[in-house]
Amino acid sequence: MTTVLIVSKTKMANGVCVGGINEQSGELVRLHNERGGNLGADAPYEIGDRWEMSVETAWNVRKVPHIEDKQTAPIKKIENVGVAGIIDYVKKHNLGSRLYAGSLNGTFDGCLQSRIYVTRNCVPEFSTQFWIPDEDLNHIVSFGKDYYIYRGLKIKYVGFLPVVARIPAGVIVRLSLANWFDGNGIWPEERCYLQISGWYLP
Incomplete structure (x- = not known):
């Protein structure tokens, strides 16, 4: 399993785009659902959340530059570290x-x-x-x-x-x-x- 720190949530015409950091690898990821589709507006993720989830490269991942697409399935929310937690991670890790x-x-x-x-x-x-x-x-x-x-x-x-x-x-x-x-x-x-x-x- 992977721990993902949620760092952004943006508006889309047909749902939301959620960005995160794979805490184990430092990789920046864009969360899709377990079928590779866009997340709906009811996606449970909020900025600053840390989630345990399964993460794999999306079957429909796009070509460069949009390489961050990942199929994900949430397992459990660990905590919310807020903006301060995101700042701390970015400053302390080599991205x-x-x-x-x-x-x-x-x-x-x-x-x-x-x-x-x-x-x-x-x-x-x-x-x-x-x-x-x-x-x-x-x-x-x-x-x-x-x-x-x-x-x-x-x-x-x-x-x-x-x-x-x-x-x-x-x-x-x-x-x-x-x-x-x-x-x-x-x-x-x-x-x-x-x-x-x-x-x-x-």
Whole structure:
């Protein structure tokens, strides 16, 4: 069995997307149900939960960058360690390239290149990452959606946590890349847009 620390919960059109860390390996994972499908809105997971569960690579796992998909079956909730527990884990364990501090350009293997999306020309090896920004991120609402501004770039927020006016520099933020999308034929290429799925204020 595996212990998974739940670090994010984001909105989807047909359920929720739950992100976690395999505590034994440090691997970042995206939880699917035991059949490989998306989790429903009634999924029992909350940010900061530690769950004992079975975890295996999803039969329908996608190609890079979306490699984190896992088929999971919950066994029991161990405890909830809250945001403080997530911060403690991230700071005390070597997450390698999955934790990056500095300019946004350095995240996702440098494939953003001053943009808020990646293209097929430069595909990172993963689609979720922790980031410690070098500047504050300020909240705005645009067309009824929540965004955070970083150096003029508008990054969509898709999590369940109540918005805050400012995410200070130095705070751990969780980033993710959305599915490939071609803008319904408007764009010249498919793109994976950057999203903020959560943050961890001490």
